[in-house]
Amino acid sequence: MVVRRVLWVLLCLIAGGPCAFLALEGIGLPIVALALLCLIFIGKRNNSLAETLIGFGLTYSIEIVRFAIPDLALAAQQNDVATAAYFAGHLAIAGAIVLSGCWILVASKRTPVPSPK
Secondary structure, eight states: OHHHHHHHHHHHHHHHHHHHHHHHHSTTHHHHHHHHHHHHHHHHHTTOHHHHHHHHHHHHHHHHHHHHHHHHHHHHHTTOHHHHHHHHHHHHHHHHHHHHHHHHHHHHHHSOOOOOO
């Protein structure tokens, strides 16, 4: 079971980076949404939703931050509000994915799990 979970998190880590590039292009947003929904569905079904969101979100966030921060700064300097909002939205969604995974993980650790009999 542990090997399956590790392989699942590795798959999520691998999927996050390319999805970030697709999301930044704009045209790939439906593909990214579909991939994320599939990962969430499978992660929830396998009781590893927190690990799924954190694994996908880490590489997704790293790539989004790497490209969006310089572009956001450039758009803000040029007073291009639409472009600044576009990249700020990407940063907010990337942060929300990771933070929601962390929140689920912390919340699940607080609730006592009944011992199997």
